[in-house]
Amino acid sequence: MTQQLKTYKDIRQIVMARITSQIWPVGELIPNEQDLAEEFGVARATVNRAIQEIADAGFVERRRKAGTRVVPRRSRDAVVQIPIIGEQISDMGRYYSYQLVAREIVPVTKKIAKELSLTPRTPAMHLICRHFADDIVWQLEDRWINLAAVPTVKAQKFDVIGPNEWLVREIPYSNAEHVFRAATASSIERRHLDLESDEPVFVIERKTWQASNIITWVRLSHSGNRFSMTTRDEIPYGKDALE
Amino acid sequence: MTQQLKTYKDIRQIVMARITSQIWPVGELIPNEQDLAEEFGVARATVNRAIQEIADAGFVERRRKAGTRVVPRRSRDAVVQIPIIGEQISDMGRYYSYQLVAREIVPVTKKIAKELSLTPRTPAMHLICRHFADDIVWQLEDRWINLAAVPTVKAQKFDVIGPNEWLVREIPYSNAEHVFRAATASSIERRHLDLESDEPVFVIERKTWQASNIITWVRLSHSGNRFSMTTRDEIPYGKDALE
DNA sequence: TAGTGGTCTAGACCACACT
DNA sequence: GTGTGGTCTAGACCACTAT
Numbered sequence: 183m184t185q186q187l188k189t190y191k192d193i194r195q196i197v198m199a200r201i202t203s204q205i206w207p208v209g210e211l212i213p214n215e216q217d218l219a220e221e222f223g224v225a226r227a228t229v230n231r232a233i234q235e236i237a238d239a240g241f242v243e244r245r246r247k248a249g250t251r252v253v254p255r256r257s258r259d260a261v262v263q264i265p266i267i268g269e270q271i272s273d274m275g276r277y278y279s280y281q282l283v284a285r286e287i288v289p290v291t292k293k294i295a296k297e298l299s300l301t302p303r304t305p306a307m308h309l310i311c312r313h314f315a316d317d318i319v320w321q322l323e324d325r326w327i328n329l330a331a332v333p334t335v336k337a338q339k340f341d342v343i344g345p346n347e348w349l350v351r352e353i354p355y356s357n358a359e360h361v362f363r364a365a366t367a368s369s370i371e372r373r374h375l376d377l378e379s380d381e382p383v384f385v386i387e388r389k390t391w392q393a394s395n396i397i398t399w400v401r402l403s404h405s406g407n408r409f410s411m412t413t414r415d416e417i418p419y420g421k422d423a424l425e
Numbered sequence: 426m427t428q429q430l431k432t433y434k435d436i437r438q439i440v441m442a443r444i445t446s447q448i449w450p451v452g453e454l455i456p457n458e459q460d461l462a463e464e465f466g467v468a469r470a471t472v473n474r475a476i477q478e479i480a481d482a483g484f485v486e487r488r489r490k491a492g493t494r495v496v497p498r499r500s501r502d503a504v505v506q507i508p509i510i511g512e513q514i515s516d517m518g519r520y521y522s523y524q525l526v527a528r529e530i531v532p533v534t535k536k537i538a539k540e541l542s543l544t545p546r547t548p549a550m551h552l553i554c555r556h557f558a559d560d561i562v563w564q565l566e567d568r569w570i571n572l573a574a575v576p577t578v579k580a581q582k583f584d585v586i587g588p589n590e591w592l593v594r595e596i597p598y599s600n601a602e603h604v605f606r607a608a609t610a611s612s613i614e615r616r617h618l619d620l621e622s623d624e625p626v627f628v629i630e631r632k633t634w635q636a637s638n639i640i641t642w643v644r645l646s647h648s649g650n651r652f653s654m655t656t657r658d659e660i661p662y663g664k665d666a667l668e
Numbered sequence: 669t670a671g672t673g674g675t676c677t678a679g680a681c682c683a684c685a686c687t
Numbered sequence: 688g689t690g691t692g693g694t695c696t697a698g699a700c701c702a703c704t705a706t
Binding site for chain 3: 430432433467468469470471474488489490491
């Protein structure tokens with residue numbers, strides 16, 4: 183019998199299988215690294231790497247002296263990927279186009295002042311844009327940009343590329359907060375989204391910042407009849423080692 | 426001057442800072458592991474671990490011989506945590522209660538047959554439940570369970586604990602697919618969710634499976650006026666090493 | 669105090685993919 | 688062919704924390 187050498191991925195897969203199959207049930211301690219290293223015939227560092235990754239993925243908790251314990255599943259994570267709108271529409275196999283509806287520098291409203299952490303009536307750039315899939319309005323964008331955080335925005339006309347795309351190039355690594363909700367369409371949305379009567383809208387609101395500078399706040403609205411968000415979340419480390 | 430020893434977290438933080446500050450701009454190669462190891466005065470394995478994690482988080486792409494390259498941000502991941510409903514309501518500081526509205530074993534509808542991959546008219550368990558926050562209906566649950574995948578469900582009355590909670594205990598490690606949408610309320614939803622007239626609903630549909638067995642499909646509906654989902658997604662590895 | 673995980677090292681060999 | 692990352696090892700020391 184040929185003894186195959188085990189990699190950290192093999193070990194990760196075996197350990198994960200023992201957890202999901204409840205050989206090591208929720209709440210139980212699993213053997214320590216030294217014992218597993220002997221069982222699998224590898225160095226302790228190899229076992230450590232395998233179990234580290236399982237711990238990072240949230241399936242076990244490790245504490246010095248106490249050992250490694252299978253944790254109860256307290257919530258389900260759904261990872262929503264929010265693509266650049268143009269790419270999303272192209273990926274659907276449809277023709278993307280963009281229209282700038284309004285661009286103005288105006289004092290912020292009370293609500294936006296709060297979102298951008300500005301004092302009331304500070305000037306900010308306000309944009310309204312429409313994003314089309316073929317000839318259907320797919321997304322209405324209502325955006326405010328903090329001029330202090332992104333002064334170069336004043337030179338941008340946004341007649342050809344949208345503010346989202348421009349901001350992603352300008353400030354590639356920003357933090358974000360999203361709110362998803364179902365809403366009754368506002369009058370602006372009714373006017374620009376070509377909605378059926380009483381059709382709800384799916385709204386994504388996003389605030390982005392870098393360090394402590396709030397950069398922009400945006401409300402993205404979509405026809406409730408046409409739009410949905412889908413995620414697929416599988417237990418990781420399942421079949422890596424099966425080739 | 427005291428030379429501090431650098432850990433892999435220090436290096437991860439420094440490298441990440443060089444990426445986010447665009448010292449190493451999008452699209453560029455970064456130095457190889459050997460050079461970085463020398464710069465930081467650590468073993469190559471330490472640099473490897475730091476950059477591995479940054480690659481896992483999706484900020485760089487590594488290829489043998491070609492090196493490590495800063496990748497353009499193509500989409501934004503928003504991680505939505507969908508908690509066990511009872512815990513979510515308790516966490517809001519409100520009183521959670523549960524009501525079973527209907528429990529029956531009936532042939533699946535055409536739509537559900539498709540979702541559960543069953544032949545039409547196979548019997549399945551159908552449940553309607555209401556979840557309350559204080560005295561408000563917070564969530565309406567319309568659930569179908571595949572009897573072949575979970576035979577023990579037939580013995581469950583679900584008069585005290587909800588099917589979600591029971592299934593999480595029974596089958597802790599299942600895969601899931603979610604769909605989020607804004608919809609006009611159906612008649613069942615209008616009847617059970619105490620909605621204002623023409624109020625939209627926020628709908629979460631979830632299908633779960635383990636290996637190739639589809640376990641359950643559920644539609645969770647919420648008042649659009651009261652419900653929203655929020656995520657906060659920050660660039661990782663920012664301040665770990667600053668204490 | 670003792671047992672566990674957390675991390676580092678120096679060296680090694682390998683797998684891959686650019687040339 | 689050759690330079691890069693991918694991984695493993697054996698040993699070491701450290702940092703927690705349960706007891």
